[in-house]
Amino acid sequence: MDIITRLSLLGGIRSFGFSAIWPYVGLILYRVGVPLYLIGGFYAIQTVISVIGQLGGGVITDKLGRKKAMILGTIGGSVSLLLAYVFYNSFPLVLCILSQTMFNSIYSVANTTMVGDTRKGVSKLVLAYSRLRVGINAGWALGPFVGGALMSLVGYRFSFMFTAIITGISIPFIITLEESRARPTRINFHVGKNFALFLIPAAMLFMVMGLMGFGLTLYYNDVRGIPLYEVGTLFAVNGFMIVFLQEIIGRVFSTRVRLSLILGSILYFVSYSLVSLCYSFLLAILDMTVITCGEMIVSPVIQALAADMSEETNRGQYMGVFGFASSLGRNLGNIMISEVMNYYLKEGFLWPLAASPALISAIGFSVLTTNKRVHLS
Template sequence: MFKGMNEVDKLALIGGFRAFGSSIIWPFMGFALYKVYGFSLTYVSLFYLIQAFVSVIASISGGIMTDYFGRKRMIIISIVMSSVALFIAYIINLPIPVACLILIQSYFSSIYNVSTTTIVGDMFKSSENLVKAFSRQRVGINAGWALGPLIGGYVFSTYGFRLLLLISSLLILISIPLIRLLPEFKGKSSVLDFSVSREFIIFLIPTFLTFVIIGQLGFGILTYYTSILDFTEFQVGILFAINGVMIVFLQDLMGRIINKRIKLISLGMVIYGLGYLGIALVTNFYLASVDIAVITLAEMIVTPLSQTLANSLASQKTRGKQIGLYSMVTGIGRIVGSSLISELMNYYLYTPLILWGVISSFGFISACLYYIFLRKLKSIL
């Protein structure tokens, strides 16, 4: 049934299945530790810091294993082990074990991200084809994200978080038969070869700031809206669904618009900054819906261009390790973002202009750094 599909559509479908299973639970993890398992905001912040450390280990080790064992093999291993961790968490259902098993699942999820980003870079060489491939892949991923949080929010509100652990552990296995149809690639360097260009290292600086702000689409938005504006988890799930639906229907079009226009990543970061600053002005669900649309517009510009830049700057022989480094920085950025907002909420939860002003500043600073970096980088523009 799937053998006649082209490789881009296979990647989109795999991303959709995987995202559907993951997005049922991921936006609610930090919130569940806070509300269901009784963690304080400080301990939730600590959890995200530990997760950042786990992400570092997973990204580096995942990059090495992706080069050594092959991209496809590591994708399958990471999915199976993620499923096992969530299933055990469902069975045990005690605060500390659940938190630890979520961290284990996070480890394998990071390896999955390294492997899938690397295999796209192997399959599509030019920056033009990479933008198209990553845009199409995001259509699939966000088709899953459009439905997952909506169902997750309903199940969480109605039946509780524990059932989400079981559902997620089963759903993320669906994509394995399709993954087996992908070609296999391996790195060509030794295990200890970590050669990285100066340009790649510089690129990682604004990348980190980018993913600090991207990381707010989860714990930060969920906790703020439920605490300050009394939105239900289901209503926030609808906001996440708006994000996913917009990307499903508009990402391909956006991919054609931004193709060969790498410098638009700076504009995307400005829009990100404005979108998160706008949260401070939201007073009802309708305004929240408009604001999430602005944030999604930024995401549709920034994410495929960031992935394209990472793969264009990486070499074939050590692509797995370099994308592992990129994944490490993006993962730490997301987690630092969640940890930062958790800590800021201890002091500024009821002062939204300060709270979201701090967060939005990461977008504006990142936009400036991308602009300076890309002015000096001519080879892939």
Template sequence: MDQINKIALIGGFRSLGGSLIWPFIGFALYKVYGFSLDFVSIFYLIQASVNIIGSISGGIITDFLGRKNTMTISIILSSLALFLAYLINLPIPIAGLILLQTYFNNVYNISSTAIVGDIYKGANNLVKAFSRQRVGINAGWAVGPLIGGYIFTTFGFRLLLLVSSVIILVSIPLIKLLPDFKGEGSILSFNINRDFLMFLIPTFLTFIIVGQLGFGILTYYNTVLHFTEFQVGILFAINGIMIVAFQDLMGRFINKRIKLISIGMIIYGLGYFSIALVTNFYLASLDIVVITIAEMIVTPLSQAIANSLASQRSRGRQMGLYSMVTGIGRIIGSSLISELMSYYIYTPTILWGIISSFGFISSVLYYIFLKKIKNVI
């Protein structure tokens, strides 16, 4: 089995366990445990701080311990955090343990991204490799939210914590089959170039809009259009199934077409603005198709560009910074939509118009950036 197929399979098991609960965390805090939308917004802001700590320290850990050890340790500790949340089952401890699990998720994501960059060289190979990795990851996402939505609706959020903690452990034996890589030099030396830092600006804006595929969509559709958690789980499953079925094909199409990331962000903006026009489940399903097409274009190109601009000796640390920016973007996106919903949840053109603007702005910034560094990648 090729190394990237092993990585994709590991990512599939890992994402299956994670996607059981991730789309429902903010919603559970709001609906199940009785926290206000303001608290949910604060929770996501705290999660952003945890993301910063996890990304920086995770990058250092990845270079120091090696990719394989870091992936294994982070999975075990993430599982333990979820299991403790299941046992304790009290609102504040659950929120705290989910934040702890967020930390270990960040560490895992950095190590799994870095190992792809270590094995495959050049932007074109990286686009194809990250596309294949996403096939595995989204195989988990294709069924995880659907199963999670069913368990949530039928048995409650607590059981989700237990099931997720068990499933994510399945991938550990597969990690032992991978080659290992470590960083070099001082663990505090990042060796970051200016182009990499400039790339992080549109990346941050990108992941504000990417982060809406979770709390934002679930809460809006449940509150305004009265979709059940299971119905929204079906929407998430459409997203995952499309990526499993078509990401490899899309990877071949976008390979050597790095500038298509700008087009992808325009599609993202249109897809999220169109949520304001959705009136039933069928239109919501069609709109998630548009959003998924944007995701299949943008995400592997973003990962490929970031890895192309990073050096192997500090790849873990630089991917830590990339992970920090993408993670903060997602969390700020969730926090922002939570705050905006307090005022505009029944004024969808304003609500989703603000969110979609991040897609259009980042599209312009990507275009300017890629014109400048076209000879670098």
């Protein structure tokens, strides 16, 4: 079994556990008494913690090696989740979730860097990241559904214990991996100008990608009255579509990089703008299929371009900076939607406004690829 397939299976185990709680974190905090405006503050702090984890994870990945960084991130994350179960109260719970965010960021950088070590060229990297996403989303397809069911049956608290156990199970699988590359490099977060320019529209798109968690969950559950287990089913639709279609779409778009960047961004804008019109569970499912199509088209291409544009000797730190842009964008998306929902939760313009960064990113990618700032091969 090659390294990409093994990383894909490993990603499936981890994402199954993690996705059982991740889409519901904002809702859990809301249910334990944290007001909406403070949830926005939580996501702001989480952004800072994630940034530190991504940048620090890049250094750890280059200094210690990819495998050791993945082990560190997994053990730390599992312990944090166990503590969340033990200290299930608003303030201690927030601290435990933030700790888990830090360790998960370290793991994420090491994982994506290991994939970048194994392939050369954008088209091959697109295929590699597509396969990685298949495993991750197999877990994602089941996790939110199982998590939503657990929360409905036994409450929110037990979900943290469940996720901690599943995360811990992945440790022996990480130990069996061969180290891809470990280089004693100096700490240097300076990246090339073109790489930095590429991160601007990427971060804008990540803002919209981040809406799939707290934003959709709260809106569908509180405004549309869709039960949590059905919201979990929506995430399962997303996951299963990626499991069965991601590699096919990856092959189609691996040589159509510019098209995938622009088309995927536009699909994100259109699909999230239509959330306001989803009055029923069926309409929500139909809209989720469009969201997922955008995700499958653009996500592996963005990862592949980041890996291809990174310097080989400092790839971990480059991918850490890329992870910083991803975390910043996703968490800013959560901050934006939580603050806007505080005032306009039931207004029709809520979702077109939240989706607008994706349209800006489509324009940005078009400009960068036209001016050859981003190399497509």
